[in-house]
Amino acid sequence: MRTVLVANRGEIAVRILRACRELGLRxxxxxxxxxxxxxHVAMxxxxxxxxxxxxxxSYLDVDAILDAAKSTGADxxxxxxxxxxxxxxxxxxxxxxxxxxxxxxxxVxxxxxxxxxxxxxxVACGVPVPPGSGPVTAASARAAAEGIGFPLVVKATHGGGGRGMRVVTGAEGLDxxxxAAGREAAASFGRSEVHLERYLERPRHVExxxxGDTHATIVHLGxxxxxxxxxxxxxxxEAPAPGLDPGLRTALADAAVRLARTVGYVGAGTVEFLVLPGTGEFFFLEMNTRLQVEHGVTELVTGLDLVATxxxxxxxxxxxxxxxxxxxxGHAIQARIAAEDPWEGFRPAPGRVDTLVLPQGPGVRNDFGVSHEGTVAPEYDSMFGKVLAHGAxxxxxxxRLVGALDELRVxxxxxxxxxxxxxxDSASFIAATHDTGSVGREWAPDPGARPHAPVPQRGENSRRVRIATDRGVVEVDVHGAVPRAVPRAARASHVPAGSIGATDAPAVAPMDATVVEVRVAVGQQVAAGDVVAVLEAMKMEMEVRAGVAxxxxxxxxEAGxxxxxxxxxISLT
Known part of the structure; x- marks a missing residue:
């Protein structure tokens, strides 16, 4: 191996390029x-x-990537x-x-x-799995769901990272x-197949x-x-997972190694589990046959370079x-930094990074794929960096991570x-009593913690807009020309998770996006709360709902x- 082509972008491309450079690879x-x-291009x-x-x-074009490898002499x-x-x-x-x-x-x-x-x-390895189905279509999903029961989760059959997943509490939301899960999976991985699994209430996610190497050696790194x-x-x-009983920790590691050895695994991989606190029960979730976004916390607590490995x-x-x-x-914790606005329902917010100042100091690590005056593009994932901290x-x-995030300036x-x-800083995180539902259940964004920035003075083309999100209604000043051609706006009232709309402004796109679906037609009567369109930006779908009939x-x-x-x-009268 002399020359390595990195078939990726952003912070992970930068991370791999650094490891190659340290190994003397072109x-x-x-x-x-x-x-x-x-x-990553400059590096x-x-x-x-x-x-x-x-x-x-581009990044999903296999022929283009292989042509690039051939033309550059990559090994x-x-x-x-x-x-x-x-x-x-x-x-x-x-x-x-x-x-x-x-x-x-x-x-593999x-x-x-x-x-x-x-x-x-x-199952063949004796590792417990939650009840589930094989791949389903819109036509076969209902029968499969009846056998599993609700609540359940629709999951992308190929891919990972939480993309292409939807929780369904009843039959009415299944179709x-x-x-939606199929569309998101296709956008992220180029495959639209989905299957169903029973949804476990309030688990912890532990991986x-x-x-493994080509000499049949399999090792776990915690x-x-x-x-x-x-x-x-x-x-x-974070690594290691806090509060695990030693016996459960050992059982998880043994199960992961057993799975990897069964399939003859080579390289770095992650076996993910859902753990039910207090019961000692755990269930196999999936195996990611790649490097994880969170690999850095393992590197910090083990001292091993996973990419070099x-x-x-x-x-x-x-x-x-x-x-x-x-x-x-010791212990390490990582925060993913994404171009999203938590105070507007985690709305994707691509754009130019005018200033980027990264935290420094002992035990602090930064992995970023954008630089000062760079751009977070709307075509890709919203995460553009990570801040990690290691301590005793x-x-x-x-x-240490709290201090680093205070120091981070974007x-x-x-x-x-x-x-x-x-x-x-929340009590449940400090006590490690949280679970996979804590963000939606108890950690609503605190308006007092919202970062402040200079706001232009209101003028003739400025207006106050109320935005209903899954975190409540927020008010913001919108500056710029008001569209005059729309006689009456479709307005959104209460907007569930993944939905965005404005209550006192024309029905406009909240960000640069692609129209996935238009659900209304001229002459159609709509009720307040009906979904009128679905948008996609940064691999996330958002529903726009009418707030008035x-x-x-x-x-x-139009779609696409x-x-x-x-x-x-759209416009309404």
């Missing part, structure tokens, strides 16, 4: 038009444009996480092209990346959830990091807790350490950083079309 970056000025020894901004036309391809990292066809294509794939063999990616097949492996989640997207992760294993080297060599020292124990790590776009800082007089957008922030969607 590097190749690939980029879309949206990322031409991104840090690599060589960079190749692979297409326009949409991921389907290996590292897929990072997300995008093509768990695509078995991509792994097979890389190998068929005579290149090293930095990850497990394609058949296919077996464990297929969540239904992975469940079967777990919409299957369709075990494993690594566990992590990823229970701070919103809509199945992890927000804060991946590269050495892919080159055929044996693991440089045994299970006895793995020692957990959990409390010292927590305090101007130009709203971020999740202030909200995550408040979570770190009326007749649709104009539909100003882009819409700019402030662009009108």
């Amino acid at each position: 590097t190749v970056a690939v980029f879309s038009d949206a990322d031409a000025a991104a840090p 690599a020894d060589e960079a190749v444009r692979i297409g326009p901004a949409p991921a389907r036309s 290996a391809v590292h897929p990072g996480y997300g995008l093509l990292s768990e695509d078995a066809a991509f792994a097979a294509a890389v190998t068929a092209a005579g290149l090293m794939f930095v990850g497990p063999a394609a058949d 990616v296919a077996r464990m990346g297929d969540k239904v097949a992975a469940r079967a492996v777990a 919409g959830a299957v369709a 075990v990091q494993v690594v 566990d992590r807790d990823c229970s701070v989640q919103r809509r199945h997207q992890k927000l804060i992760e 991946q590269l050495r294993v892919a080159a055929g080297e044996p693991l440089a350490f045994s299970q006895d060599d793995v020692v957990i020292r 124990d959990r409390e010292s790590a927590r305090r 101007e130009g776009i709203p971020t999740t950083a202030p909200y995550l800082r408040s979570v770190l 009326g007749e649709v007089t104009a539909v100003l957008v 079309a882009p819409v700019a922030a402030g662009g009108p969607l």
Whole structure:
């Protein structure tokens, strides 16, 4: 291995490039038009444009990536996480092209990346799984759901990272959830298949990091807790998982190693579990056949470089350490920094980062994929960085991360950083009594913690807007021209999670987005609360709902079309 092509973008591409540089390897970056000025492009020894901004036309284009590898003389391809990292066809294509794939063999990616097949492996290994189904369609989902019972979760059969998941509490919401989860899975992974699983109430999300080499050695590197989640997207992760009974910790590690050994796993992977606090019960969730976003907390407590380990294993080297060599020292916590506004229902907020000042100091680590005066593009995931802190124990790590988030300065776009800082200070997080539902149940954004920025004076083209979100109604000043051509706005009243709308403004897109679906037609009567359109931005879907009853007089957008922030969607009379 001499030259590594990184088939990814953002902070994970930067992380991999750094590891390659430390190992003396030449590097190749690939980029879309949206990322031409991104840090990973400047960091690599060589960079190749692979297409326009949409991921389907660039980072998910297998032929373009392989052409880039061929033209630059690459020996290996590292897929990072997300995008093509768990695509078995991509792994097979890389190998068929005579290149090293930095990850497990394609058949292992296919077996464990297929969540239904992975469940079967777990059952064969004696690892408990929640009741579930095989792949379902809109036509077969109801029958499968009756056998499982409600509540249940619709899950993407391929991919991971919480994308393509919807919780359903009753039969009336099943059809919409299957369709939405399939669309999100297709946008994130290029595969739309979904299946059903029983939804477990108030579990903790605990995962075990494993690594394997081509010499049949499997080692685990301890566990992590990823229970701070919103809509199945992890927000804060820590290692080791706090408060686990030693016997349960051992059982989880043994189960993870057993699964990995059964499939002949090579490389870095993660076995994820749902744990029921106080009962000692745990259930297999999935295995991610790739590096995790949260790998850094494991690196901090073990002192091992997971990316360097991946590269050495892919080159055929044996693991440089045994299970006895793995020692957990201290505690580490990570906060994911995303371009989202927690005080507006976690609305995606892509845009230019006018100022970026990263925290410094002992035990603090920053992994970022955007720089000062860079851009967080609307075509990709909203997470653009991570702040990690390591300490002698959990409390010292927590305090250190709180201080780091206080020091972090991002101007130009709203971020999740202030909200995550408040979570770190909450009583339930400090006591480690939280679970995967705590964000939605008890950690509503605190208006007093909202970051303040200079606000322009109101003028003729300014107005006060009330926005109903799943966190309540907030008021903001909107500056700019008011669309005059819309006779009466579709307005949103109460908006559930994942929905956005304005109560006193025209029915406009809240951000740059793509129209996924228009659910109304000219002449149609709508009631207050009806969904009139579904938008997608940064791999997240949002429903726009009518807040008043009326007749649709104009539909100003169509499915598949882009819409700019402030662009009108429909009008009512």
